[in-house]
Amino acid sequence: GENVEQHPSTLSVQEGDSAVIKCTYSDSASNYFPWYKQELGKGPQLIIDIRSNVGEKKDQRIAVTLNKTAKHFSLHITETQPEDSAVYFCAAPPYGNQGGKLIFGQGTELSVKP
């Protein structure tokens, strides 16, 4: 079955710096990779996703890259702000499973210091 590994577990950056979170997956047939942001006391919020037919996707300060050959994908946050502080989760649905049946990474706690 699918296995998702996420690194680092904690990340601290200065406001304005970039942050990068990396995930690897095991099921080569997975073709959809969402990222979720979870703030304290709230549920995970979908912030960006990427399909396997593209290598990169951007949405303002957030970008995700995918390397299918190496089976890894990354979240890039540029010009970080204190409100970016949260726990970020990568995920993948194993091939043949619906999008809500997700295998999650362990999470990265991002702290942006003003």
Added chain:
Amino acid sequence: ETGVTQTPRHLVMGMTNKKSLKCEQHLGHNAMYWYKQSAKKPLELMFVYNFKEQTENNSVPSRFSPECPNSSHLFLHLHTLQPEDSALYLCASSQGARQETLAFFGQGTRLTVV
């Protein structure tokens, strides 16, 4: 707001109590899910429902009993829980069976078993 509403937000119950968690989605989705989020662990899928029918039980103990009366509502009935069942219980929904469908989460119910 993601369109997925969970109640209550917080619940404290004794090991001999019976309580229920409720989830309602206003997105017109056909699939609903229960996830468990414990400290220091990745989100764990518990149950999957498609068009009101349970399609997956991820080896969840019988003291957790889900119910899905229609595609918009999902319940998790709890009885004789253990302290280790204390966690954040998250409900999610998605459009259906396609892998690329987006999953949206509720805010969760923070459960404490005493």
